[in-house]
Amino acid sequence: MAKQRVKFTFPAELVQQPIIWRLGKEFNVVTNIRRADVAEDRGWVILELEGEMEEIERGIRWVQEQGVRVDPVPGDVVEG
Amino acid sequence: MSFAKNLRCRECNRLYPLEPIYVCEFCFGPLEVTYDYEAMRGRVTRERIERGPLTIWRYADLLPAHADAAVDIGAGFTPLLPAPNLGRALGLRNLYLKNDCANPTWSFKDRVVSVAATKAKEFGFDTLACASTGNLANSVAAHAARAGLQALVFVPADLEQGKVVGSAIYGPTLVAVEGSYDDVNRLCSELTEKYRWAFVNINVRPYYAEGSKTLGYEVCEQLGWRAPDHCIVPMASGSLFTKIYKGIKELAWLGLIEWRRPRMSGAQALGCSPIVEAWERQSFDIRPQRPRTIAKSLAIGNPADGFYALKVMAETEGYGVAVTDDEIIEGMKLLAETEGVFAETAGGVVIAALRRLAREGRIDPDEVVVAFITGAGLKTQEAVQGALAEPLLVKPSIASFEEAFGRRRGVLPAARS
Numbered sequence: 448m449a450k451q452r453v454k455f456t457f458p459a460e461l462v463q464q465p466i467i468w469r470l471g472k473e474f475n476v477v478t479n480i481r482r483a484d485v486a487e488d489r490g491w492v493i494l495e496l497e498g499e500m501e502e503i504e505r506g507i508r509w510v511q512e513q514g515v516r517v518d519p520v521p522g523d524v525v526e527g
Numbered sequence: 528m529s530f531a532k533n534l535r536c537r538e539c540n541r542l543y544p545l546e547p548i549y550v551c552e553f554c555f556g557p558l559e560v561t562y563d564y565e566a567m568r569g570r571v572t573r574e575r576i577e578r579g580p581l582t583i584w585r586y587a588d589l590l591p592a593h594a595d596a597a598v599d600i601g602a603g604f605t606p607l608l609p610a611p612n613l614g615r616a617l618g619l620r621n622l623y624l625k626n627d628c629a630n631p632t633w634s635f636k637d638r639v640v641s642v643a644a645t646k647a648k649e650f651g652f653d654t655l656a657c658a659s660t661g662n663l664a665n666s667v668a669a670h671a672a673r674a675g676l677q678a679l680v681f682v683p684a685d686l687e688q689g690k691v692v693g694s695a696i697y698g699p700t701l702v703a704v705e706g707s708y709d710d711v712n713r714l715c716s717e718l719t720e721k722y723r724w725a726f727v728n729i730n731v732r733p734y735y736a737e738g739s740k741t742l743g744y745e746v747c748e749q750l751g752w753r754a755p756d757h758c759i760v761p762m763a764s765g766s767l768f769t770k771i772y773k774g775i776k777e778l779a780w781l782g783l784i785e786w787r788r789p790r791m792s793g794a795q796a797l798g799c800s801p802i803v804e805a806w807e808r809q810s811f812d813i814r815p816q817r818p819r820t821i822a823k824s825l826a827i828g829n830p831a832d833g834f835y836a837l838k839v840m841a842e843t844e845g846y847g848v849a850v851t852d853d854e855i856i857e858g859m860k861l862l863a864e865t866e867g868v869f870a871e872t873a874g875g876v877v878i879a880a881l882r883r884l885a886r887e888g889r890i891d892p893d894e895v896v897v898a899f900i901t902g903a904g905l906k907t908q909e910a911v912q913g914a915l916a917e918p919l920l921v922k923p924s925i926a927s928f929e930e931a932f933g934r935r936r937g938v939l940p941a942a943r944s
């Protein structure tokens with residue numbers, strides 16, 4: 448089993464959608480929220496995903512296709 | 528000696544031992560080094576610092592690594608230049624430039640990498656790694672060479688060949704990753720989990736970031752042990768910005784300077800300005816951006832320390848300024864033509880922001896202002912090519928010279944009498 452720590456950033460139009468619930472339901476991935484800040488016009492959630500690596504990657508791709516930005520927890524690491 | 532005590536989560540304040548870890552296991556918040564300031568007080572003195580080497584390691588007591596095994600290629604203690612000509616042009620009477628072009632690989636990254644490389648050796652790593660399109664890669668490759676560590680540098684596959692020379696010369700393993708900028712980010716985060724490497728700005732980031740404090744220490748020492756009134760700092764991840772302020776505050780806590788709160792203003796390129804954009808909204812919520820600017824060294828669309836930079840701006844009543852690419856080029860030229868300093872695009876961002884703040888009357892003419900110039904212009908020559916005057920092309924005769932010179936300058940040079 449693999450684990451991946453990620454940050455989801457939601458645009459205003461997706462704040463009310465149960466994206467994380469669907470991620471856990473439709474993919475074989477355990478979602479474990481550690482920190483979040485959600486308002487009516489935007490939101491971010493930092494969470495750990497646990498499952499088979501391929502399933503995690505499939506799930507992340509689906510989340511991205513919904514319009515959610517997915518980043519590694521440390522932020523951008525490619526520096527100038 | 529180092530007085531580093533713990534790592535502390537910046538979100539939930541949980542404490543951790545000084546190990547190569549970077550996020551809180553509980554809330555995944557970033558970790559920061561804490562120090563035993565009580566033990567430092569009285570032992571860390573101006574005289575002790577002044578007796579130290581002319582590098583960042585004169586402040587070893589305030590860094591999280593041991594100076595006796597420092598990977599030191601001479602980073603730090605760069606010139607603090609009075610800038611009377613630029614000051615006159617902007618109506619500022621006490622303007623200084625902190626010229627970090629004078630570092631061994633020509634950027635401020637040598638400060639952070641020197642600390643990261645030293646710490647990597649202390650932890651027993653054999654590989655120093657980073658993902659970078661420029662300054663950081665140069666510095667990691669150079670410090671790894673000095674330290675006898677293997678260097679691994681990840682770059683996007685479409686990076687111009689010329690950009691890798693400044694790293695390749697030190698003999699690292701360069702890895703060109705096919706994919707987008709986001710793909711490189713993700714891959715590096717995953718590699719950090721899988722392999723035991725010292726990825727300077729990931730798993731040794733808490734130590735790495737502390738190296739930037741030395742810019743704050745140096746400026747205060749070079750001003751005669753006093754804090755500036757106003758700092759203008761370029762922002763990429765926002766880490767440098769917060770650490771300069773931390774450095775100034777630490778000197779005050781230790782009684783080495785009198786506390787007067789500097790105003791901390793941050794500068795970004797408009798084409799990648801997520802921190803300034805949040806500041807303009809008066810919000811602490813950073814909205815990631817896709818970078819589109821010539822200021823590549825500042826092109827971080829999802830800045831790890833953006834939130835903390837906004838907190839410092841709020842605490843110090845500093846300003847956020849975002850400047851266009853044209854303003855960046857004007858800033859680079861203005862700095863070079865008035866003070867003889869050829870900065871990279873990030874320096875152009877700082878000078879353009881400084882000019883904007885001065886014009887808007889947000890800087891008192893008598894304030895002691897320090898503009899932080901963090902990298903040298905030869906690295907980003909392409910940014911100003913086309914914006915500079917072409918050489919005069921003349922025949923090898925005085926008449927041809929005078930004709931061309933007169934056309935360009937409007938007058939002939941005064942002949943000897």
